[in-house]
Amino acid sequence: MSRPRIVRDLNPVGAVAALALFGVLVAVFVTATFPDAAGFEAGVSITAGIGYALFDMADQSPLVTEGFLVSFVLIAVALDAALDGAILLARREDGSVLDRVRKGGEE
């Protein structure tokens, strides 16, 4: 039977480093000053704007300032390649991917 436990063998240096990073970041952010928020035009759908921006349809929404169609396609290709890569990495010589999982299920 398993249940969550408090991990005790933490790396103390790493913990200190992470906390220090947090401290520094917060110290910087809190002391920084920003101009007043501009905000979006009222009554315009932001979600629709994002959709139009992704497909370069700048004339459909006043929020769209630039098109991202090319980036969108590139990201799609990258995601596809990553999936292919993941399968490539995970596959064994005999072509099976999930043997371990299946075996673990049997055990």
Added chain:
Amino acid sequence: MVGVTHYLVLSAAVFAIGVFGILTRRNALLFLMSVELMLNAANINLVAFSLHYGNLSGQVFALFVMALAAAEVAIGLGIILVLDRNFGGIDVTVPTTMRR
């Protein structure tokens, strides 16, 4: 009112938690999750500043980051599988053979 500073502190907290996870844990799956946390800390910043400056590009970028995070998870899981296969476990402190 919730200003950009609040978002920044939130994102710093999320990011620090991610870093904490990477620095203190040895499980590769936890590494992957921590990296997701850090990426999403960046997303918080992107969306926060998108709202702050009234510019949509930040939000679009956040979407792209999520897509890339998915790609990264796919590759990461593949690597973890190979790790498990070659070293008999997913403890990141075991494989040190790339040192040389």
Added chain:
Amino acid sequence: MTGAFDFAPAIALLPLAAFAVALFGGNYLPKRGALAGITALAGSLVLSLWALVTVAGGETYHADLYTFVAGQDTLSLHLGILIDPLSALMLVIVSLIALLVFVFSLGYMNDEGETGLPRYYAELGLFSFSMLAFVFADNLLMAFMFFELVGLCSYLLIGFWFREEGPSSAAKKAFLVTRFGDYFFLVGTVGIFATFGTGMFAGAESFPHMAEQALAGEHSVRTFLGLGEQAWFTVLGLLVLGGVIGKSAQFPLHTWLPDAMEGPTPVSALIHAATMVAAGVYLVARMYGFYLLSPTALGVIALVGGFTALFAASMALVKQELKQVLAYSTISQYGYMMLALGGGGYVAAVFHLTTHAIFKALLFLGAGAVIIAMHHNENMWDMGGLKEKMPVTYYAFLSGSLALAGIFPFAGFWSKDEVLYETLIHGLGGSPLLLAGYAMGLLAVAFTGFYTFRMVFLTFHGDARTEQAEDPHGVRWNVKLPLAVLGILAAVAGVINLAPVEKVTGIHLTFLHDWLDMAPDSFGTAVHHYGDISPYSAAYLGGETGTVLLGAAVSLGLALLGAGLAYRLYAVPDPEEHTDRLGSLKTLLMNNYYQDEYQVWLARDVTLPLSRKADTFDQSVIDGVVNATSSVSLFAGERVRRIQTGLVTHYATLITLSLVALLVVFGYLGGWF
């Protein structure tokens, strides 16, 4: 229109061609390359004479031949030709003497069946080329390059019989000693280029002219070491003078020259009369406008010259070998030239350079003839009575000796008298230093008369003291011709500048003065220009005429005194070694004042331990520092290597901590907090 000057480069290039021909084809040529050399030098002589005639017509020539470093906004280095009266005169002298030496070599080398003749003639050709190119060099760097080539060639020629021990060690000595002086010359050359940005000898852009303007405050130059302009120019002048002292065998770098007698005698004639040794004095004359600006440098030149004249003459008194006497007389005579240059007697120095080139070449060639006759025995005590057996040689040698001793009316009298006269009047004009130089020069006159005639009487008079002297080996036309030419010249060459006669009679006879004064004003090398910037003033004893007569009488009297003493002691059928009466002084003189020993001591017991110390210092301290540096980085690398654990976690921790540190630093510096 093509004139003489269009062929000026050929004056030097013809001997260079002869060098190549003799070197590569000498073995297949009749006379082993001598004829090629004679043809080339004859061509050079003709071209030099043509240039001389053209210069006499009032033209001068200055042209760039080849620029090997073209400076952008800075100095440029080039080869160029400068033909003014001085260099035209010197070109004629050098090519004439070299031609005669080539002819004489036919008798001295070919007829004696020497081997390695192509090498000999090739080296002679290269030697002539270097000297001729040095003479017409228009800038200091080119002069330096050919100055070094001259040194190299004399090394090769002195060591011609390199299989024997003496010549090869003498060659090395000549090379090293002159090189020691040339270090200073090189530093001086660099200094002059750095100061003036040019090394030109003549013209408005020349360094003597710029130095003159700088001293007049018309424009400024860069000086170094925090010295003022006057002091810095003196330093530069003295640095260049180092090379001159080495080449012209002045005290204390004269020791190589007597040893250089190990080379073939024609080579000695060439080295002493017209090339190697003359190069030093010629250099001072060439940049005389620069030296005149520095009274200190002039004083040093005069004192070194006067001292060397006396010092070398005293050593010549006791020598037993014919060529050794001549070697010391050469050192002594170049001392006179330096004395004249230092004493403001530019014309006198050039005059003496000219006459000395003639009579010293004559004496060496005469000595060579005697040495052929004596089957290469050089000891004067083994000679005697050669007068009847070789009359041509005797009379030519006598003419040269009279000139050397400075007996009226031979060439040497006029030039030496003018040297002493110039020194005297400038000394009387308020420069006591010059009077000291004058006194030493005057004393050396008596010594010169004595050793010259001791040599003549021992060699040619009295009874033959050995079988070789009773039955001398005959010499042919190729020995007699150069002797005859030079013998006549030695007797009459004085007419080119009869300054005393002019002063007494008022008839215009100072042709050499007029000649050297013909350089155009734009060159700044004319005599009247040197007179304008000379720091000396003249004063007279009993009027100008009185001083002339007095000076001439005193020097002639002393010369006759020395010669007369030699006559009384040695012009007997069976002379004795009267110099033995000098006792320990003779030992000192025979050992050349232990100059060699002291220089060897300097090298072996001072310089060598010092170098060892420096080496130890280099090995331990300098290398130690270098090694320590490397071990520090090795050690550090060994330590830093440990953080490369290969663990992702550690790397990530380091990255995080570094990011934090960077953020803090930037935040602190950028004022984010």
